[in-house]
Amino acid sequence: MSEQAAEPATEVGDRTTAGGESNATDSPPPLRVTNLEKHFGGIAAVDGVSFDVHEGTLTGLIGPNGAGKSTAFDCITGVYAPDAGTVEFNGEDITGLEPFEICNRGLVRTFQIARELEKMTVLENLMLAPAGQRGEALWRSVTPIARRGVAAEERDLRERVWETLEFFEIDHLAEEYAGTLSGGQRKLLEMSRALMTDPDVVLLDEPLAGVNPSLEKKLLERIHDLREEGYTFLLVEHDMDVIMNHCERVIVMHQGTNLAAGTPEEITSNERVIDAYLGGEV
Amino acid sequence: MSSPPGTDADSTGDGDGGSRSDSDADAASRSLLPETRWQRDVVLILATLLGIYALFALIGLALDFDTNGILNVLRELTLFAAVYAMLVLALNLHWGYTGLFNIGVAGFMAVGVYTMAILTASPDATAPGFGLPLWVGIVGGMAMAALVGLVAALPALRLRADYLAIVTLGLSEIIRLTFQSMQFSNALEDALGVATNGGSGMNFPGTRNVVQYAFYRGGDRTSEPTVLGDALFGLGESFDVLPLVVLGWGYNVVLAIGVVAFYVLLVRIANSPFGRVLKAIREDELVAASLGKNTDLFKIKVFMLGCALMGLAGILWQGQAGYTSPHEFRPELTFYVFIALIIGGAGSNTGSVLGGLVFGTLLFQGPLYVPRLVAEGLSVAGVELGPPPNTFYDAALALGSLDPLPMLAYATAGTNVSYLRFVLLGVVLILVVQRRPEGLLGHRIETAAAVDLSNRSRTTATDGGSSNSSSGSTATNADPGSMPTNADPGSTPTDDRRDSTATTDERDPGSTDGDPDE
Numbered sequence: 001m002s003e004q005a006a007e008p009a010t011e012v013g014d015r016t017t018a019g020g021e022s023n024a025t026d027s028p029p030p031l032r033v034t035n036l037e038k039h040f041g042g043i044a045a046v047d048g049v050s051f052d053v054h055e056g057t058l059t060g061l062i063g064p065n066g067a068g069k070s071t072a073f074d075c076i077t078g079v080y081a082p083d084a085g086t087v088e089f090n091g092e093d094i095t096g097l098e099p100f101e102i103c104n105r106g107l108v109r110t111f112q113i114a115r116e117l118e119k120m121t122v123l124e125n126l127m128l129a130p131a132g133q134r135g136e137a138l139w140r141s142v143t144p145i146a147r148r149g150v151a152a153e154e155r156d157l158r159e160r161v162w163e164t165l166e167f168f169e170i171d172h173l174a175e176e177y178a179g180t181l182s183g184g185q186r187k188l189l190e191m192s193r194a195l196m197t198d199p200d201v202v203l204l205d206e207p208l209a210g211v212n213p214s215l216e217k218k219l220l221e222r223i224h225d226l227r228e229e230g231y232t233f234l235l236v237e238h239d240m241d242v243i244m245n246h247c248e249r250v251i252v253m254h255q256g257t258n259l260a261a262g263t264p265e266e267i268t269s270n271e272r273v274i275d276a277y278l279g280g281e282v
Numbered sequence: 283m284s285s286p287p288g289t290d291a292d293s294t295g296d297g298d299g300g301s302r303s304d305s306d307a308d309a310a311s312r313s314l315l316p317e318t319r320w321q322r323d324v325v326l327i328l329a330t331l332l333g334i335y336a337l338f339a340l341i342g343l344a345l346d347f348d349t350n351g352i353l354n355v356l357r358e359l360t361l362f363a364a365v366y367a368m369l370v371l372a373l374n375l376h377w378g379y380t381g382l383f384n385i386g387v388a389g390f391m392a393v394g395v396y397t398m399a400i401l402t403a404s405p406d407a408t409a410p411g412f413g414l415p416l417w418v419g420i421v422g423g424m425a426m427a428a429l430v431g432l433v434a435a436l437p438a439l440r441l442r443a444d445y446l447a448i449v450t451l452g453l454s455e456i457i458r459l460t461f462q463s464m465q466f467s468n469a470l471e472d473a474l475g476v477a478t479n480g481g482s483g484m485n486f487p488g489t490r491n492v493v494q495y496a497f498y499r500g501g502d503r504t505s506e507p508t509v510l511g512d513a514l515f516g517l518g519e520s521f522d523v524l525p526l527v528v529l530g531w532g533y534n535v536v537l538a539i540g541v542v543a544f545y546v547l548l549v550r551i552a553n554s555p556f557g558r559v560l561k562a563i564r565e566d567e568l569v570a571a572s573l574g575k576n577t578d579l580f581k582i583k584v585f586m587l588g589c590a591l592m593g594l595a596g597i598l599w600q601g602q603a604g605y606t607s608p609h610e611f612r613p614e615l616t617f618y619v620f621i622a623l624i625i626g627g628a629g630s631n632t633g634s635v636l637g638g639l640v641f642g643t644l645l646f647q648g649p650l651y652v653p654r655l656v657a658e659g660l661s662v663a664g665v666e667l668g669p670p671p672n673t674f675y676d677a678a679l680a681l682g683s684l685d686p687l688p689m690l691a692y693a694t695a696g697t698n699v700s701y702l703r704f705v706l707l708g709v710v711l712i713l714v715v716q717r718r719p720e721g722l723l724g725h726r727i728e729t730a731a732a733v734d735l736s737n738r739s740r741t742t743a744t745d746g747g748s749s750n751s752s753s754g755s756t757a758t759n760a761d762p763g764s765m766p767t768n769a770d771p772g773s774t775p776t777d778d779r780r781d782s783t784a785t786t787d788e789r790d791p792g793s794t795d796g797d798p799d800e
Contacts, residue, residue: 078571
C-alpha cells in the first residue's frame with residue numbers, strides 16, 4: 001500500500017492531459033476501488049466491489065436498487081468506514097479517512113437526495129466550499145489586520161462563485177436561501193458547490209433523479225463541458241438512455257459486487273447484465 | 283418578513299445600478315456593506331436601551347424616588363441588561379451559529395467566576411485565595427472555563443446534539459454542587475491552601491476594583507479621589523448625585539465595554555469564512571465535512587471560545603459585588619439565557635443583544651418594581667387591599683368570581699412577584715414561539731462573509747470601465763481561471779438576472795419554489 005502511495009501522483013493530478021482510457025495503463029487511475037465491503041448487521045450492502053475510474057471520463061455506475069451503489073459512494077467518501085477493501089485516489093490509499101480529508105485530496109461527492117444548507121443563501125453555499133480559505137482560521141477572522149487579507153481573498157472568491165453560478169444558470173437565485181430552491185435547482189446548486197472545492201474527481205449520486213427533461217439536458221451539457229476541461233466524473237444513474245449516450249464507461253453493480261464493466265455497447269450486450277438489471281427490454 | 287433588511291438594501295442597490303454612473307453605484311454599494319448595517323443596528327440597540335431607561339425613570343418618578351434612587355434603579359437594570367446581553371451573545375455563538383445545544387451555561391460561568399475568585403482572593407480572607415492580580419484572575423477564569431468546555435466537548439461533540447445537551451446540563455450541576463460542597467473546599471485548602479467556603483460563598487476583589495482604582499487613589503474608597511474621580515464626583519454633586527452612585531455607573535462603563543467587545547468579536551466571527559463553516563455545521567454537518575471542513579475541530583474551537591466568553595460574562599457579573607456563591611449558578615440561569623436568545627432571535631448578534639436587554643430589564647428585573655408601583659397606584663386611588671390570600675389558588679378563585687383585588691394582593695405580597703415572574707416568562711415564551719418563532723431579528727438574512735457577496739457585478743463594471751450600466755458587463759467574464767466560463771453565452775442575459783433578483787426580493791415567500799425551467 002505504501003509503495004503505491006509513493007508513486008508520483010502529480011502526473012495524474014494534472015488533469016489537462018485529459019484523455020480516454022488509453023493513458024490509464026501507465027499511472028494509477030484517479031479512483032481505484034478494490035474488494036470493498038460494508039456490512040450492516042447481517043446485510044452485506046457492499047460485498048467485494050472492485051472497479052477503476054479512468055481519468056477524464058464520465059463513468060456511469062448502474063445497478064438495481066439495493067445493489068450498493070450509494071453505500072459504495074459513502075465508503076469511498078469516508079461517510080462510512082469500509083469493513084474490508086481499499087480505496088485509492090491518485091495512487092494514494094484513502095481507505096477510512098474522514099470525509100473532509102478525502103474532499104481536500106480532490107474527491108468530492110454530491111448526495112442522492114440533495115442536501116442543502118437551507119438557512120444559508122446560495123452565495124454562502126458556494127462560498128463555503130473552496131478548500132484552505134485563510135479566513136477559516138478563527139484568529140484571522142477577528143484580528144483587524146489579518147482580516148484585510150481575509151476580505152481580499154473573499155473578493156477573489158466572490159468572482160469565482162458568480163462565474164460558477166452563471167455557468168450553472170442559477171445566478172438569479174444567488175441571494176435566496178437554499179431551502180427555497182426547487183428540487184432541480186438544488187441539484188444544480190449541489191453540483192456547483194461540489195465544483196467549488198476544485199476537485200479532480202466528482203462523484204454524482206443520481207444527479208438527474210427528479211429533474212425535468214430540459215434541466216436534465218442542461219445538467220448533462222455542463223457535465224460534458226467540465227469533462228472536456230479534464231474533470232473526471234462517476235455518475236450513478238438509472239436512465240439507460242443517459243448512460244448509453246453520455247458515458248464512456250459503465251460499471252454495473254449487483255448485490256453488492258461488480259457484475260461487469262466496459263463501454264455502453266459491451267454492457268448492453270452482456271447476458272449477465274441483461275438478466276440482473278436491464279431485463280428483456282433492451 | 284417579505285423583505286428583510288439585508289435583501290431589501292441589496293435590491294435597492296441593484297435597481298439603481300443601471301441608471302447611475304459608476305462612482306455613484308460604487309458609493310451606493312459601499313454604503314450597503316455589512317459594516318453599515320451594524321451602524322443601524324447600534325442605533326436600534328441604543329434606542330431600545332434609552333426607551334427602557336425612560337420607562338423605568340417614569341416608574342421611579344411615580345414611586346417618588348429621588349435622583350439617586352432612579353439612577354440606582356437604572357444602574358441595576360444596566361447590570362442585568364449588560365450581563366444577559368453578553369451571555370446571550372456567547373450562547374448565540376454556540377447555539378445560534380453552530381447549533382451546539384449547550385444547556386450548561388451556568389456551569390461554565392461558575393468555573394470562570396470561581397477560578398477568578400480563587401486566583402485573586404486575598405490569602406488572609408475567610409476563604410483564602412492566591413492573591414494574584416485582577417487580570418491574572420480574569421484570564422485564568424476564562425482559560426479554565428474554556429478548558430472545562432473542552433473536557434465536556436471532546437466526548438459529546440462527536441455524538442448527536444442531544445448528548446451534548448445532557449452532558450452540559452449534568453456537568454453544570456456537578457460544578458455547582460462541587461462548589462457548594464464543604465468537603466471540596468476543605469480538600470482544596472489541604473492541597474493548595476485556598477478555599478471556596480462551600481455554600482457560604484466567597485469574597486474576592488472583583489472587577490469593580492477597576493473602577494475603584496480609576497476613581498480613588500490606591501483603590502480604597504476611604505482615600506483621596508483621583509483626578510478623574512474628583513471631576514466625576516464633582517459633576518455628580520452638582521446634580522445631587524452621591525459618589526457611591528457615580529461609582530456604580532462607573533462600573534456600567536466597564537460592562538458596556540464588555541458588551542461592545544463581545545458584540546464586535548461575534549460580528550466579526552459571523553462575517554467571516556469561519557462563521558460560514560459554523561453555519562454549515564448547524565445546517566448539515568455531513569455536508570460541511572463532505573466539502574472538506576474538519577467539523578470536529580471547528581466545533582471544539584467554537585465551544586471553547588463560547589465557554590470562555592460565558593466565564594468572562596460571569597466574572598463581570600459577580601465581580602460587580604465582589605462576592606459569589608454557588609446559589610447564583612442554578613440551572614434556571616441557563617434557561618433564562620436561552621429565553622433571552624429565543625426572544626432576540628437565534629443566529630442574529632444584534633438580536634442577541636436586544637434579547638438580553640429586553641429580558642434582563644423588562645422580564646427579569648422589571649417585574650420586581652410592580653408591587654410597589656401597584657401599592658402606590660392603589661394608595662393614590664384610595665383602594666384598600668385586604669390581606670393577601672394564602673395560595674395562588676385562592677387568589678385565582680377570587681379572580682374567577684371577577685374580584686381582581688385578592689390576586690393583586692397576592693401578587694404584591696412579600697416575594698410572590700419573583701415567583702409570578704416565571705408565569706410571565708412562560709407566557710412571553712409561548713407568545714414568541716407561536717407568533718414570532720424567529721425572535722425579534724432572527725428572520726434577517728445575515729450573510730456569513732467578510733465582504734458583500736452581492737456586490738460582484740458592480741466591481742466588474744468599475745474594472746471594465748463601462749460607463750453607463752453596471753449590469754451589462756457581467757456577461758464579459760474576465761478570467762475563467764480553473765472555473766468554466768459561461769459555455770453558453772447569452773443564455774442568461776444579465777439584465778434578466780437583475781430583474782429576477784428584484785422580483786424575487788419582492789415576491790411572497792410562497793412562490794419561491796418556482797423553477798424557471800418548469
